[in-house]
Amino acid sequence: MTTAAATAGERAGAVRPATMAQALGRALRDAMAEDPTVHVLGEDVGTLGGVFRVTDGLAKEFGDDRCTDTPLAEAGILGAAVGMAMYGLRPVVEMQFDAFAYPAFEQLVSHAAKMRNRTRGAMPLPITVRVPYGGGIGGVEHHSDSSEAYYMATPGLHVVMPATVEDAYGLLRQSIASDDPVVFLEPKRLYWSKAAWSAEAPAPVEPIGRAVVRRPGRSATLITYGPSLPVCMEAAEAAISEGWDLEVVDLRSLVPFDDETVAASVRRTGRAVVVHESSGFGGPGGEIAARVTERCFHHLEAPVLRVAGFDIPYPPPMQERHHLPGVDRVLDAVARLQWEAES
Amino acid sequence: MTTAAATAGERAGAVRPATMAQALGRALRDAMAEDPTVHVLGEDVGTLGGVFRVTDGLAKEFGDDRCTDTPLAEAGILGAAVGMAMYGLRPVVEMQFDAFAYPAFEQLVSHAAKMRNRTRGAMPLPITVRVPYGGGIGGVEHHSDSSEAYYMATPGLHVVMPATVEDAYGLLRQSIASDDPVVFLEPKRLYWSKAAWSAEAPAPVEPIGRAVVRRPGRSATLITYGPSLPVCMEAAEAAISEGWDLEVVDLRSLVPFDDETVAASVRRTGRAVVVHESSGFGGPGGEIAARVTERCFHHLEAPVLRVAGFDIPYPPPMQERHHLPGVDRVLDAVARLQWEAES
Amino acid sequence: MTVQELPGAAAYRPTPPPAWKPLTDPAPLLPDPEPYRVLGTDAAAHADPELLLRLYGELVRGRRYNTQATALTRQGRLAVYPSSTGQEACEVAAALVLEERDWLFPSYRDTLAAVARGLDPVDALTLLRGDRHTGYDPREHRIAPLCTPLATQLPHAVGLAHAARLKGDDVVALAMVGDGGTSEGDFHEALNFAAVWRAPVVFLVQNNGFAISVPLAKQTAAPSLAHKAVGYGMPGRLVDGNDAVAVHQVLGEAVARARRGGGPTLVEAVTYRMEAHTNADDATRYRGDSEVEAWRQHDPILLLERDLTGRGLLDEERIGTVREAAERMAAGLREQMNADPVLDPMDLFTHVYEQQTGQLREQAARLRDELEAEHDESGAEERR
Amino acid sequence: MTVQELPGAAAYRPTPPPAWKPLTDPAPLLPDPEPYRVLGTDAAAHADPELLLRLYGELVRGRRYNTQATALTRQGRLAVYPSSTGQEACEVAAALVLEERDWLFPSYRDTLAAVARGLDPVDALTLLRGDRHTGYDPREHRIAPLCTPLATQLPHAVGLAHAARLKGDDVVALAMVGDGGTSEGDFHEALNFAAVWRAPVVFLVQNNGFAISVPLAKQTAAPSLAHKAVGYGMPGRLVDGNDAVAVHQVLGEAVARARRGGGPTLVEAVTYRMEAHTNADDATRYRGDSEVEAWRQHDPILLLERDLTGRGLLDEERIGTVREAAERMAAGLREQMNADPVLDPMDLFTHVYEQQTGQLREQAARLRDELEAEHDESGAEERR
């Protein structure tokens, strides 16, 4: 090993266990340090550091004007962010919980998503809307919604969902750097998930819009993202003993959607299950299954199946385990992929 | 003909050409006359009779308290309707245009949709939210959105879309009579569509949740609803000369979804195209295609295709004809249903 | 358009725009410059002793309920509890000021108001325990579900009060919201609807100084939250939220006005959240001890106790009796909350719609199968 | 908790709740009871003649723009036009009061303000003609896109003004909204943010008496819309919206206050919409002729013309010159609007995202094929 390499190694900094929340916080910090136009705003993001502590330390390091506790009004927050972006800033908005982004729906759908298009490119809006989302943390009503279906059905928005610590950092940096509005969905129950990671030299990640095969396999493809990735990885491990070698594709973003990677995988395996926590009906799974089928029809041995949350309002925490798609349901769906045809 | 029959015929009233807007207005009137708990509220619904004149005459006949011009605030309107329903009234809300329902999104999603479930059945909310929706009328920005994808992804809401004059009356009466919240999507460009219809003795229609085969056929199934039904009917006529006998299924409601009728049709024809005006990506078509494929996989000669609006913000009126799925696009999709396999 | 023949400029009097009506006098709508108080003033002598003692009993019981609920979070019996410790005067007065036929619209912090209105102490906690979103039939005690999305309950209160008035029922709705909640659009829309409709509704803002970590000064620049009333054309009232008697009086007047057709009122009660936002929050991150300490001297129980003791209405013995009653309530709550709630997972599908849809039937069947398989398996394990 | 030793009730002075600060004086925030006027009062004599004549010219030009645009709807050259006839004083004053570096946030009715600020008269109409959502680069004249969803532009103005202040730029934002728009939650949230942030923004409410068919009395019960300011802690100002000089003065003061760091102001201009809501609306369904007639006597052009003529600043000849200029503008507009806009359907996919997504590329390719096929076919037809 040459000295130069050693120095680079040192500069790269130590690889330590980090939580997703820490990686997200670091992404905000680094973005703010590099680019003075990056501003963070939201409820309790300043002094408190956010209810999930993702913005911890930012107000101290960059001042209240760069990391701002706003009045309690989500339409106002996003609307103000639109105006800030119109003036050339790069606002990063935190919505406190998924369901509390709904008051900002009109600003998101009728303005953030449409401003670039409306002005024929003259006025892009580089806004990142961070939304802690999904269930599994025992939250009371309105604290566990999965609302990606709403956002993906809104042309003009990017919809990004990290599932790993590395992606949390990398995708958030990319989102903030993007000149388009990004709805950045942070899986609440992965906030405290840990991985070895270097804050000083974070590993580069694939660009937004690229799906990644997290586990290669030959029997069938599990298509998933965000909070359901760990479930699928676990299911894939468990499937080995059943004789299935499952491939796991992490979408990483719903918009843009990576048809190539997904279709290539399904063409190889001939079978697919889409797994997500959001309700099934009208959820992302329908779109994904339809796209895959359009592209891979003659490669499919069985219809693309979906494992999703039930078509019910998110249940009380004591009942949520029945609602959330777990390993068993994924394996059950895999079992229903018409393996008889094989033999 | 016996005298009794003649009298019944007279009582039934004359069958005259009526527009969808007239049938909707009549449905409101009859519901209000029959049930004193039915209240209409919204912007300009009183004196003006609504910008589409659907509520014309109601304030005069039933008074301002039954048909109320509210302040200009959609969350307030729907929120007040929630409270009125909690007290036992049966509010019918008019949202002036599709995109102007977005300010009420939180009230719709977090309250209207969830109240019955939250209170374990103790407090159902019989609210009908009428939304003039879709494009094709040359409306300026924000006046032509199709937002059914948002509503169908929200458990607890019914989503109903009439496509005929008879259904306009019948489905609206059923929606108002329903003890659950209904998002009632009125295709703007069909408001002035006419059909022979008797206001005095409106023909009964199938219940909400039942799809109807509007045109039987054997070659392939067009699955559609609302503003795209006439397009599909026209396409089916045009297809005859190409040698295709198309079946047209009118869904009439997305929630509940009539899997039986749709799957039965596709099993018969072996091919299907979903047609809607809403953007394709994340739109209803994905869900429908996925459901159909799950149920009819081995009957399908080709993947279920989708003809939909592009994945773009609704364009300016002078460009909308390029965006809206028309007869040619439907026929083009039918042509892509892999007919070679046939011969 | 032709140029008209005009008199010289000085000769014509400015006329107001044609449709302009002389303004309603805003003066009666404006709140007094300082929060209204009774305790410690001469007015206290005129208060009904029975009411005072009732308020006192409820305050003590309420405080005990708060401390017990917080203790239950530590024991893992309650997932989360947003305590109203320090705010009991508002909670209790809001409950007591209403008639049985009236309606209460609590926010997520107002379990105590619901309990003081007669709701079973356990049923009030199911949302926060996590077994049921709403543990009670709202119609039984006319208490709307505890509401989590801030300020969204306010238009409900307006709609309900409006509906009652239309039906000719003599019903008032009282809706509770926090200082932070006043920033939401729904607050604005609700108050405007209420005023335009002259709906019999009273809005009680508990200004407890914070929205989680955000202090009032970052929430508003208004002279007071009560001043917002003027912009809707309703009276705004400012009251010391730790003075139970004052809160009861001010709310009582507002309820009476609403009842006699006088329309809505906005009441701002100035109080303080003595505990953290919830048990999961760390208040030391955003406020100092000295502020909390100052408010401890202004504790609502202390204020009332001082007054009652000073006027001979309360002595050590009566205080003891009141506290014992509160202890009994707490013990009962503890005991009941120690039992695990019995839940049926199939309930998930029961109340989504009046009639279960086909797809829900399918999903329910799938879950039933899973549960039976689980059951068989665990049965098999037991048999082994 | 122990019972403390207390002095007798009468002996202790009530103390305010600890964190309670004496209120800001609401008095300076309250609007005067009647709309401020200049024309026809002695104050008019002090106004700058040059400004008066400039205002007059713009009013006449603005009226002509309005009538021309409405005429274009009849000729099918404009899909729809929400005329600001009768409201020109507000439109023009809003435009003229701003510096070049400032920003204007118009509502869908305010094409005229945009034009008076320098926007090309045709570019201002693309939204309403239907060829482009926004026919101009907002940064060129610092005019935000004409905004259709009511009140949603107000938080944008606040955010932009806030951003400018943070950057140290001397920029003021002026945002326009109607009386109806004040009922929306976004109005509330924007004003609150502006006041808390002391953002350099001026809110101009054109109270023209109606929101489509809904009269002000069904919109609010407030003494005036300007009174809403108090609830945010900003000054509220009430002005005769048909008195161009008064509007210019009141807005000018508000802009100056914003510029020197004094924070936002809410200005209510009392005016009247002389035409129907748009050409598609039938105003006879909800209002009588006599009301319109009364306002005709209070026409903004008439008021100013009277004053200027009375004081010898204007005569038939100068009026003629002004009108000729307006006619030339109208003729130019007519001519330009007679040309069909040339549109490229492929534009539909160009500005959805910075980088076209794969699915948009596919869809664009499909449309291109369709268009080519169409083209070939019509070509073939022509050749036949």
Ligand SMILES: Cc1ncc(C[n+]2csc(CCOP(=O)(O)OP(=O)(O)O)c2C)c(N)n1
């Ligand atoms: C619409 C919405 N946004 C955000 C939240 C998250 N949240 C819960 S409590 C709270 C602070 C509430 O402050 P305040 O209204 O003053 O009530 P308090 O907690 O002081 O009783 C916030 C931001 C929410 N529940 N609803």
Ligand SMILES: Cc1ncc(C[n+]2csc(CCOP(=O)(O)OP(=O)(O)O)c2C)c(N)n1
């Ligand atoms: C959020 C929203 N709701 C409804 C509408 C439909 N709408 C267009 S103009 C209008 C009335 C607006 O009245 P006002 O604010 O007084 O402005 P004016 O038309 O008088 O200029 C309505 C209800 C809209 N554009 N946006």
Ligand SMILES: [Mg+2]
């Ligand atoms: Mg508070």
Ligand SMILES: [Mg+2]
């Ligand atoms: Mg108006």
